[in-house]
Amino acid sequence: MATQAFQALLQTCKHVVVLTGAGVSAESGVPTFRGSGGLWRTWNATDLATPGAFVRDPSLVWEFYNYRRELVQRCRPNPAHLALAAFERKVTEDGRRFTLITQNIDGLHAAAGSRNVVLLHGSLWDVCRADRHGMKASKPCENRKQPLVPALEGKGAPDPATMAADIPREALPRDDKGHLLRPGVVWFGENLDPDVLSRAQQAVDDADLFITVGTSSVVYPAAGFVSQVAARGVPCAEVNLESSGATASCKYTFQGRAGEILPDLLEVSNV
Template sequence: MIASIETVKALVDGAERIVVLTGAGVSAESGVPTFRGADGLWNGLRAEDLAHPEAFARDPQKVWDFYNWRRDMLRQCRPNPAHEALAAMEAATPSFNLITQNVDGLHQQAGSESVLELHGNIWRVRCPQCTFKTEDHDVLPPLPKCPGCNALLRPDVVWFGEQLEPGTLHSSVEAAANADILLVIGTSGLVQPAASLADLANRHGAVTVEVNLEPTPNTGFMDFALHGKAGEILPRLMLQPLLIG
């Protein structure tokens, strides 16, 4: 159902347990490419051909070139009003969980704290041989090595063909199942298991709201939908009424 800002704002204001799921559309408003379609090509290759464990095993230099290029590009990006509005929503809500499919860390830069990163974080690197993991926003060497065991480090992101981190997935499912309202923002709802969270929340009694530039395959299953830029819609959900008198 296409809803008004006022209707959804009333639901947000009245909710004690808010869960938000964000996708690439939120980051796109900060200038982060989605890496899909014609705009998703890099040196004639698709992101799907590079963000894969087999690609890393076959040609780690090419994969790290891709990720270092992405990191360089993301250093120029800043949180947009959608990120900032979600951080404000968290501060004003008794129980708040932000589940994101994005790996750029922009939610944290905006001040969000309760962030569940389904697909990891491009600023973290980890060793596939030992337990070493660190967050590093500096420029990395072409083939960064583990300081502990000297193995080749990899981005701490979930690649195509890999499973999500079980603890993060469990926490996301638990949050969705206990939500009063679930906002699905800037995602087409096609990537599993994130795409199933709205249905899970709905089956447990939550109100589901889609915020997206245009209708998605899941629009018809949502209780309410707001179509437009997240950076314009979300700040309006946080506006407080003027006090008169």
């Protein structure tokens, strides 16, 4: 059986690398903002999560992110997050290596206990100074205060009938020198942090088993990791609700909810 063969492989690997996507967080109640029903009000996330959108309407963008921060603050790690954290402990106790690369920005992997996590797209809890083009003008730093400023209190309701708050620029989040702040995540049209990408690529290049979980494998560069690993003859596995762009490159495929599959698959069912 595929499960038994995969589990036998798990016992011999020296560096297991896992890539997670929005499907993992969705099982904790975090919206994916993809597919049907993926709108915030009448907006696609791809229309708001850009430097240009921030320049045009920083109030609207901050409403969107205030809603996301407020929602995620109430979310908790699910069995998939917990299984991966437990597996990391198990592997490292054996003297082996484990790297978790995630496209998610919610921080739920860390909340579950994962330690060696590469945040490809940054963190929802980070903020940074914005330049006049809406780009990052300082290194992102964590700020978990919620709401970040009084003007965002109660703002960001997703109901399409909700009117935009039109918060004055001077009332939006600012640093101690008065510079306008923006979410510290990687937006559409922006490059990944070179150091973060280098760390992820080093893990991908060194993996002797690669597992992709809960991702449609359409957002690059992460979408290309599986094919890179498979091209070296290294076995890859996929855990996902449906086939994805990575399926053809995977020797093992397990279809279903990550929270239901991973605890048993990774043999950490006591999570």
